[in-house]
Amino acid sequence: MDGRDLVRSMKLVGSAGAAQGLRSVRTAWRRRRADAVGLPARGAERARVPGVVRDVAPGAGGGTIRFSRSELLIRVAVNGAVFWGWDGAAAEPSYALAGRCPDADPRAVLEPDKDGGWRLVAERVTVVVSRHGAIEVRTPGGVVLRRDLPPRWWEPADGGPGRWMQRSEVAADARFFGLGGRASGPRLRAGTYRLWNTDPGRAFDRDDDPLYLTMPVQLVVADAATHLAFHDTSWDGSVRLREGREGAGSGHDRVGMSELWMDGGPLRCWVMVGTPARVLLAWASLTGAPATPPAWALGHHHAGSFGSEQEVRRVVAGYQEHDLPLDVVHVDVGPSDGRQVFAVDQERFAKLSVLAEELRRDGVRLVSQVEPAVRAAPGDAVHDSGVVEDVFVRDASGRPVEGTARAGESVFPDFTHARVRAWWGGLYAEGIAQGLSGFWHGMNEPTSFTAFGESTLPRSARHALEGRGGDHREAHNVYGLCMAQAAYEGLRKVLPDERPFVFSRSGWAGLQRYGGTWSGEVTTGWPGLRASLSLVLGLGLCGVPCSGPEVGGFDGGSSPELYLRWMQLGAYLPLFRTHAARRAGRREPWEFGPEVLEHVRVALVERRRLLPYFVTLAHLARRTGAPSVRPLWWGAPEDRALRDCEDAFLLGDGLLVAPVLDPGAQRRAVQLPRGLWYDTATGTAYRGPGQVCVAAPLGRIPVLARAGAVVPVRGEDGGVELEVWAPDRGRTGGGLVVRDTGDGWEEPEVERYVARWDGDRGVVVEREGADGVREPSYPVRVRGLGGPGQM
Secondary structure, three states: OOHHHHHHHHHHHHHHOHHHHHHHHHHHHHHHHHHHHHOOOOOOEEEEOOOOEEEEEEEOOEEEEEEOOOEEEEEEEOOOOEEEEEOOOOOOOOOOOOOOOOOEOOOOEEEEOHHHOEEEEOOOOEEEEOOOOOEEEEOOOOOEEEEEOOOEEEEEOOOOOOEEEEEEEEOOOOEEEEEEOOOOOOOOOOEEEEEOOOOOOOOEOOOOOOOOOEEEEEEEEOOOOEEEEEEOOOOOEEEEEEOOOOOOOOOHHHOEEEEEEEOOOOOEEEEEEEOHHHHHHHHHHHHOOOOOOOHHHHOEEEEOOOOOHHHHHHHHHHHHHOOOOOOEEEEOOOOOOOOOOOOOOOOOOOOHHHHHHHHHHOOOEEEEEEOOOEEOOOOOHHHHHHHHHOOEOEOOOOOEOOEEEOOEEEEOEOOOOHHHHHHHHHOHHHHHHOOOOEEEEOOOOOOOOOOOOOOOOOOOOEEOHHHOOEEHHHHHHHHHHHHHHHHHHHHHHHOOOOOOOEEEOOOOOOHHHOOEEEOOOEOOOHHHHHHHHHHHHHHHOOOOOOEEOEEOOOOOOOOHHHHHHHHHHHOOOOOEEEOOOHHHOOOOHHHHOHHHHHHHHHHHHHHHHOHHHHHHHHHHHHHHOOOOEEOOOOOOOOOHHHHOOOOOEEEOOOEEEOOOOOOOOOEEEEEEEEEEEEEOOOOOEEEEEEEEEEEOOOOOOOEEEEOOEEEEEEOOOOOEEEEEEOOOOOOOEEEEEEOOOOOOOOOOOEEEEEEEEOHHHOEEEEEEEOOEEEOOOOOEEEEHHHOOEEO
C-alpha cells in the first residue's frame, strides 16, 4: 500500500464512519490477497504477429486465411456486417449477440488480391486482407474507411491468456464517437479511454473517465461513409484515439488512429458500414432490438431519498398543488439499517401496497432501487435462499467472495449463470405484489467499497460464464448486463402481459435488449449539465436509446438557473428523471422560487404534450435501432460543421433542441442542418445549413422544427393531434406515428403521413397505406408558413 492508498483509507474511515471505513480497509486487503493467490503470475511473454499468408480455405460468406503463425476467420453476414476473428475466435459465444449469429451472406465472394493478399467482396462493403494480415474495410466504390494493421499478441511463456494490441487507421477527416457512456463526449478527442466499468465513488464531471458503462464500440464518421467497429471482448482494456490532420503531409499524423489494448479475451471484431441509420439498424439486428419502455415510463420521474411514506405523499401532493405533471416516483423502500435487498422497511413503508395503489389512481407509478450486493448475514431471506441455491461468486479456493457494500459485509450473485439469473429474477415478484411498477439497478459494476485499489470484486473471483468458467477479469464488464437480463426475464414471467421497466447504471453491449440506463452520479454544476447531454448522445450511438441524466445534478446545491436549464434539457431526453443525494437538499421545483416554478411548469407541460412523439420514437427505436436523441449530423454525416457540433441534438427527425449549457445566456448560436427550420416558440423561419442566433430567455430553450415535419402531440382533449410544420415551397414533408396500444406486447401499426402544398388548399396532410391515401387518423394543426389553423 503506497502513500496515496493510506490517505484514501484515512479519508474513508472519516467520511463513511468508523465501521464502514474499517470494513473497506479490510476488504481492500482481502481483495489484494485473493488476487495474489488466485491470479496467475505474469512472467516472461512472447511477442507474436500473424506472419505471412500460407493458404486459404473458402467458406460460406468468406473463409479462413491461414498465416504462418495465426489464422483469420472472416465472413460477411446477411445484414451486411463483417466479422473477423483471429486464432480460432468465432462469433459465439458472446454476451453482446442477441440469439444466434446471423447467417452468412451467400453472395459474398473471397478472391485473390494482388501481392498475395485476399479480397472479400460483398454488396455493401469490400474487405482486403494483405499478405501480412492488415485488414482494409472499403466502400463498394473502393474508398478505404478503416485499415487494421497486423495485430500483436504478448503471450505468457507458460501458457494462459495473453494480452493483445490492435492499431487501426481511419481517414483524416474522421471523427470518433461511442465507447459507451463518456462524460467528455460525444465526440471523442485525442486521449486514452479505459474499457472497465467503474464507480468513481463520487459525483463525476466531464474530466472523469471511465464511468459506469463502457463498451468497445466505436462509431467513426467520415466524409466517405460511417462505420461501426465492435471488438467483442469483455476484458479490461483501453483505447487510445488520435484524430487525423488534413494537409499534414504523408506521415502518420495525416490519418486518424485508434489503438486498442486488451488484457485478454478473443481478438474478434464486427464492422458495419453505411449511413448512420443503416449502421445502427445492422447493430440492432446483431445485438438485439431495444426494449420498448411502457408509455408511463416516458413521462416525468421524480427520485429522492424519501424517508417514509409520508414524505412520498408530501412530494406528490406538492406536485398536485402546484399543477405540475408527475408520472413516476422513485423510492428506496429497503431498510436503511442493513439495506437488505428486496426487503421493505416496515417502519418507513408499513403500507407500501396501499401507497402504491393510491398513487396509481392519481396516475403516478412507484419504482424502487435494487442492488446486487446481498447482506452476508444468516437470517436474511435472500442470503439464506442464495446459500441453498449456491448462487454467489466464489474465490479460487471455493469460498464465497465477501465485499463491502451499502448493506455492509456482502456477497454477490453470479449473474453469468442462467440458473442464478432465474433465481434472482423470481425475487422481483414480491415487489410487484407490493405495487411497484419498475426497478432501477445501482452499484452493479459491481461495486465493493475498498480503501485502496479498485472498488470491485477481486479479479481472481470465479464466475460460471455460461458454463465455460472464468474469472472476474472477463465477467466484470458484463456483470450489470447479466443482472439486467435476470430482472427483465423475471419480470416477464411475473407480468407476462406488460412490458418491463428496468434501467441499469452499468452494462455492456446489448444492454438495450433489457432496458435503459442513466448517467449515474453526475456532479451539480454547468460542466455536469454539459456531460449529461454527452452521455445520452454517446450511449444512443452505441445502441442504447433510452437514457437520461440525474437532472439537477447529484451532489451539492444547485442554483435556480442551473436547475431550470437542466429541467429544460431533461424534458427532451428519453429518460426524464430528477434525482439528488439527500445532502444536496430539497430538489422539488417549488423550492427554487415562483419564477423558476412557472418556467419548470412550462417544461413539464411540454414534455407531457410531446409524449405521443416519445412513444413513437421508442417504438421506432425497437424497429430500427435509431436513437431518439441524435447528433445533428445524423442525416448529413458529410457536413463537417455538424460533426463538430456537440451542444444541440435532433429529437427524432422532426425537432432540433438547443439547450442552454452556460450561465447567464439569453441567446445562443444554433448550427442548422440543411433545409428550412422554424422556431417553435416564435414561428420564425431559418434556412440551413449555417449558424443562426436564437433567443433563449430564462423561460425556454430554443427548439426548432424541420419544415414538413409531422409530430404527434397530445391535444387539449388528451387525445393525439398531429402538429404539422409547413413544408418548404415546392417540397413535401412527412413523419411516422405509432399509436401506443397500451403497456402490453401488441404490435402497434406504424402510420406514415405526407405533408404537401396543394394550391389554394394550402398544406394538405395525407396518410399513406397499402390501400392508398387516406384522411389522417387524428386532428391536424398546421404551423409555420401555412399559418396557424385547424384542419
